[in-house]
Amino acid sequence: MRKQDKINLPKTxxxxxxxxxxxxxxxxxxxxxxxxxxxxxxxxxxGVHIKHDNYAKTIRPKEHKCIGFKCKxxxxxxxxNCPQNALTLKENPALETLGDYRWTPEMLIAHWEMAETGNxxxxxxxxxxxxSGGGFDKIRFKIPEKQNRINIADNIIDMSVSLNRSGDNxxxxxxxxxxxxxGMSFGSTAxxxxxxxxxxxxxxxxxxxxxxxxxxxxxxxxxxxVITQVATGLFGVREDTILNAPIVELKYAQGAKPGLGxxxxxxxxxxxxxxLRETVVGNSLFSPFPFHSVYSVEDHKKHVDWIxxxxxxxxxxxxxxxxxxxxxxxxxxxxxxAHIIHIDGSxxxxxxxxxxxKKNIAMPIEYAIPKVHRFLTAEGVRDKITVIxxxxxxxxxxxxxxxxxxxxxxxxxxAELVALDCIRCxxxxxxxxxARGIATTDIELRDMIEEKYVMRRIINMYMAWRKQWSxxxxxxxxxxxxxxxxxxxxxxxxxxxxxxxxxxxxxxPNFEMIR
Amino acid sequence: xxxxxxxxxxxTPPRFKPIGKHxxxxxxxxxxxxCKKCVKKNCIYNNFSDNRxxxxxxxxxxxxxxxxxxxxxxQECTKGIFSRVINPEYRALGDDYWRADxxxxxxxxxxxxxxxxxGSGYGGPFTGEGFDSIWTDMSEIVRPTRDGIHxxxxxxxxxxxxxxxxxxxxxxxxxxxxxxxxILEVPLPLLLELPKKLIINKHIILAxxxxxxxxxxxxxxxxKNYTPNLSEYKDNLIPCLKTEELKKYKNLILESKAxxxxxxxxxxxxxxxxxxxxxAPNKTVIIKAPLNxxxxxxxxxxxxxxxxxxxxYADDHGKELNRKNPLFLKDSINKIHNRLVSDLxxxxxxxxxxxxxAMAEHVAKAVIFGADAVAADIPIMLAMECRLCKKxxxxxGCPVKLDEEFDADWGAARIxxxxxxxxxxxxxxxxxxxxxxxxxxxxxxxxxxxxENLEKDIxxxxxxxxxx
Numbered sequence: 001m002r003k004q005d006k007i008n009l010p011k012t013x014x015x016x017x018x019x020x021x022x023x024x025x026x027x028x029x030x031x032x033x034x035x036x037x038x039x040x041x042x043x044x045x046x047g048v049h050i051k052h053d054n055y056a057k058t059i060r061p062k063e064h065k066c067i068g069f070k071c072k073x074x075x076x077x078x079x080x081n082c083p084q085n086a087l088t089l090k091e092n093p094a095l096e097t098l099g100d101y102r103w104t105p106e107m108l109i110a111h112w113e114m115a116e117t118g119n120x121x122x123x124x125x126x127x128x129x130x131x132s133g134g135g136f137d138k139i140r141f142k143i144p145e146k147q148n149r150i151n152i153a154d155n156i157i158d159m160s161v162s163l164n165r166s167g168d169n170x171x172x173x174x175x176x177x178x179x180x181x182x183g184m185s186f187g188s189t190a191x192x193x194x195x196x197x198x199x200x201x202x203x204x205x206x207x208x209x210x211x212x213x214x215x216x217x218x219x220x221x222x223x224x225x226v227i228t229q230v231a232t233g234l235f236g237v238r239e240d241t242i243l244n245a246p247i248v249e250l251k252y253a254q255g256a257k258p259g260l261g262x263x264x265x266x267x268x269x270x271x272x273x274x275x276l277r278e279t280v281v282g283n284s285l286f287s288p289f290p291f292h293s294v295y296s297v298e299d300h301k302k303h304v305d306w307i308x309x310x311x312x313x314x315x316x317x318x319x320x321x322x323x324x325x326x327x328x329x330x331x332x333x334x335x336x337x338a339h340i341i342h343i344d345g346s347x348x349x350x351x352x353x354x355x356x357x358k359k360n361i362a363m364p365i366e367y368a369i370p371k372v373h374r375f376l377t378a379e380g381v382r383d384k385i386t387v388i389x390x391x392x393x394x395x396x397x398x399x400x401x402x403x404x405x406x407x408x409x410x411x412x413x414x415a416e417l418v419a420l421d422c423i424r425c426x427x428x429x430x431x432x433x434x435a436r437g438i439a440t441t442d443i444e445l446r447d448m449i450e451e452k453y454v455m456r457r458i459i460n461m462y463m464a465w466r467k468q469w470s471x472x473x474x475x476x477x478x479x480x481x482x483x484x485x486x487x488x489x490x491x492x493x494x495x496x497x498x499x500x501x502x503x504x505x506x507x508x509p510n511f512e513m514i515r
Numbered sequence: 516x517x518x519x520x521x522x523x524x525x526x527t528p529p530r531f532k533p534i535g536k537h538x539x540x541x542x543x544x545x546x547x548x549x550c551k552k553c554v555k556k557n558c559i560y561n562n563f564s565d566n567r568x569x570x571x572x573x574x575x576x577x578x579x580x581x582x583x584x585x586x587x588x589x590q591e592c593t594k595g596i597f598s599r600v601i602n603p604e605y606r607a608l609g610d611d612y613w614r615a616d617x618x619x620x621x622x623x624x625x626x627x628x629x630x631x632x633x634g635s636g637y638g639g640p641f642t643g644e645g646f647d648s649i650w651t652d653m654s655e656i657v658r659p660t661r662d663g664i665h666x667x668x669x670x671x672x673x674x675x676x677x678x679x680x681x682x683x684x685x686x687x688x689x690x691x692x693x694x695x696x697x698i699l700e701v702p703l704p705l706l707l708e709l710p711k712k713l714i715i716n717k718h719i720i721l722a723x724x725x726x727x728x729x730x731x732x733x734x735x736x737x738x739k740n741y742t743p744n745l746s747e748y749k750d751n752l753i754p755c756l757k758t759e760e761l762k763k764y765k766n767l768i769l770e771s772k773a774x775x776x777x778x779x780x781x782x783x784x785x786x787x788x789x790x791x792x793x794x795a796p797n798k799t800v801i802i803k804a805p806l807n808x809x810x811x812x813x814x815x816x817x818x819x820x821x822x823x824x825x826x827x828y829a830d831d832h833g834k835e836l837n838r839k840n841p842l843f844l845k846d847s848i849n850k851i852h853n854r855l856v857s858d859l860x861x862x863x864x865x866x867x868x869x870x871x872x873a874m875a876e877h878v879a880k881a882v883i884f885g886a887d888a889v890a891a892d893i894p895i896m897l898a899m900e901c902r903l904c905k906k907x908x909x910x911x912g913c914p915v916k917l918d919e920e921f922d923a924d925w926g927a928a929r930i931x932x933x934x935x936x937x938x939x940x941x942x943x944x945x946x947x948x949x950x951x952x953x954x955x956x957x958x959x960x961x962x963x964x965x966x967e968n969l970e971k972d973i974x975x976x977x978x979x980x981x982x983x
């Protein structure tokens with residue numbers, strides 16, 4: 001392989017959690033019999049036990065690094081080696097209070113670990129499958145044929161996605177990973193989260209999105225990596241914000257609350273938010289559904305043309321949710337001149353939405369992707385438009401499954417926030433906002449998180465994901481993620497296999513969930 | 516401008532501390548004591564300051580209904596003395612249909628009148644049984660109004676209990692051959708009825724009657740439970756009578772807007788309806804029948820007779836009664852609806868279903884499958900803090916003292932809050948579907964997305980034959 005074919009990957013930097021006590025699968029307790037001999041610290045290769053030279057005592061174990069009971073066969077197993085029998089190991093009972101069917105406790109803990117180290121976890125955590133009993137959690141990659149495997153390094157495997165496939169003379173935007181960041185508006189999350197995401201997008205050569213809250217000037221140094229969203233409220237949409245952007249996203253709907261629009265409460269419209277949205281402080285803001293100027297595909301084309309006229313080089317992405325006729329919306333967007341059709345499934349979303357909408361309105365993304373892919377292929381236009389999927393895509397294998405079902409790439413929102421220590425308590429909007437300092441502009445809480453931390457943790461997570469994609473592609477003899485698009489022949493669904501076939505695949509995790 | 520339907524909701528706190536899901540437990544022996552950085556002071560929800568008891572008085576452990584599960588105290592305590600557990604009372608709450616998470620959400624709505632809102636996407640199972648096997652569709656462009664969020668107040672959620680108007684007929688001299696009966700419209704596709712298996716007393720009845728009045732809907736009440744103090748709410752009460760009670764309650768029938776007669780396959784039910792019509796010709800008459808294997812036959816028979824509405828009741832879990840392999844409510848509704856559609860009699864009659872209606876989404880989904888409206892029963896009790904422990908049905912006693920006198924206004928406000936929140940949620944899904952009339956939604960299965968259809972249309976071409 002020639003030297004120039006190697007891809008320069010961003011560096012990962014070990015970035016431990018902001019919180020003192022980790023949440024871990026295993027817990028180790030050290031009782032008062034500990035003589036602080038430091039043997040455990042010397043023995044443990046995973047860094048669970050640490051004893052600083054100038055400290056009299058061994059510090060509390062870094063439990064999230066502990067590999068648990070499987071360590072028992074190792075001669076360095078701390079529990080058996082402790083001369084004082086001062087250490088005990090058990091599974092953390094608090095795990096049953098963590099996570100949900102889609103983001104299981106192990107998936108959360110694994111993502112925190114990836115965000116910390118940039119590597120896949122060593123601890124036995126199931127991070128690719130949830131407990132939802134359907135969709136991605138039933139779909140597996142087929143057991144690969146051994147002879148197809150190729151042995152090439154991670155930094156040679158191509159993960160890039162071309163976003164302009166139309167053949168027009170607009171920019172040929174290429175992103176280096178098959179993911180970009182979902183729209184989060186100014187005011188919905190701490191500013192350091194927004195700019196940290198933009199920095200990470202810059203380092204990863206991918207994109208992030210403004211959401212509909214306007215374009216803070218802090219984004220300008222990274223403007224080639226920031227999508228400007230034009231949503232129905234048109235907040236902060238100005239000629240310069242359109243001109244800044246390599247891609248402009250017209251948001252028709254979002255998967256978490258399809259057909260409902262948005263409502264920013266008056267007390268959230270602070271001086272800064274109002275300035276950016278060009279509105280009045282303290283007045284509630286409505287983002288109606290849908291665009292009041294769009295009744296038809298022709299009207300939609302007028303919008304696309306309007307953006308294209310202002311910015312002669314940008315690409316147009318059209319974000320829609322997943323109604324039963326989503327493929328008709330996709331083809332309509334193609335003929336209106338969109339470069340990207342972004343379909344947002346019903347189970348995702350980061351912002352607050354009515355529970356009834358999140359659960360019940362529109363279909364999950366697992367169905368929408370093949371529906372759109374198949375229809376655009378039959379219409380003969382699939383290679384002229386980029387299909388981006390989002391909404392409930394949680395981990396690296398979900399991304400790969402979405403691509404194999406027919407998407408070119410995906411948009412990630414929740415997983416990026418999980419990388420920042422989001423615990424999915426779902427109280428993003430209540431009271432002062434996110435207690436963990438992510439989705440809040442509260443003057444005290446927002447200072448809990450720094451831009452550099454955000455950037456590093458997000459880079460780390462994507463770099464860990466990249467390792468997982470690389471290994472997957474190698475097993476099928478693929479050198480580029482582009483070769484995976486639409487390869488449904490590489491997928492199986494457990495509900496469609498007989499018992500014998502099914503037994504060859506990893507069963508879904510069967511955590512006892514307390515709803 | 517016509518008056519808009521509006522449910523007056525107001526914060527109505529519970530009388531007893533609700534059962535919370537999580538408890539924060541402390542291992543005090545590790546606590547440094549009087550730590551200046553104590554995380555209890557930093558709880559952004561003020562859980563500890565609002566709940567803190569002196570350690571000696573603490574009933575271990577301290578369950579926090581209001582704990583939002585942010586884990587900050589667990590993760591930030593300098594000594595790591597906190598952990599979190601699930602409240603055993605929460606585990607025991609409800610059953611496999613009336614799950615604890617549903618009950619807690621109903622309590623929240625009864626308390627606040629607000630629609631439950633949360634962030635971070637959906638965290639539940641991919642799909643499920645019964646009502647959980649469908650999604651409602653949304654409309655990317657076609658909208659009920661062009662005003663987005665402001666337009667929701669223009670969405671009409673009315674349905675009718677009265678006779679279906681079949682057009683005017685005239686005599687030869689062009690005088691009206693038959694004067695149409697008065698239209699009895701209900702602004703919400705939801706009636707109220709108390710569950711038979713739980714406690715029923717005069718305080719609960721009064722609260723439900725007041726709530727029906729606040730909601731401008733109807734409360735179905737057994738004739739024997741009708742007391743003179745309820746006459747103030749007579750416009751919102753539907754007495755439920757057996758055929759043999761019709762004579763006894765003649766005055767009650769005359770003063771009520773509608774009545775319900777219990778179906779019996781041994782009695783002449785149509786004769787009984789005619790009997791009522793003889794002295795109350797304009798009365799809206801509902802026939803109340805069990806939802807069993809013959810329900811579609813009963814519906815088919817009654818739809819061609821002079822009956823205005825049929826009210827079918829399933830069991831508490833929405834299952835058909837007295838059947839080995841009972842159908843779930845949504846399938847029964849669809850079966851009955853389709854039978855009448857093929858009989859060409861669906862337009863003759865209104866059909867209301869009860870049993871297992873536990874959430875706002877069930878109202879919308881029941882209507883999509885062909886109901887005109889539904890009735891809520893157990894949620895009325897849950898709105899008044901019922902723990903669904905069913906002690907009242909066994910040996911008496913109620914942990915939230917619904918068996919004693921309580922302020923009926925408090926109960927009515929909680930019930931109105933709950934169904935006010937349901938109304939708000941109904942508008943959300945109808946708005947998203949682009950449906951501006953609940954009557955237009957009836958039987959509109961094109962506005963639903965069924966799990967089995969998605970699997971067949973989208974996954975079968977990829978994965979071949981489904982094996983489960």
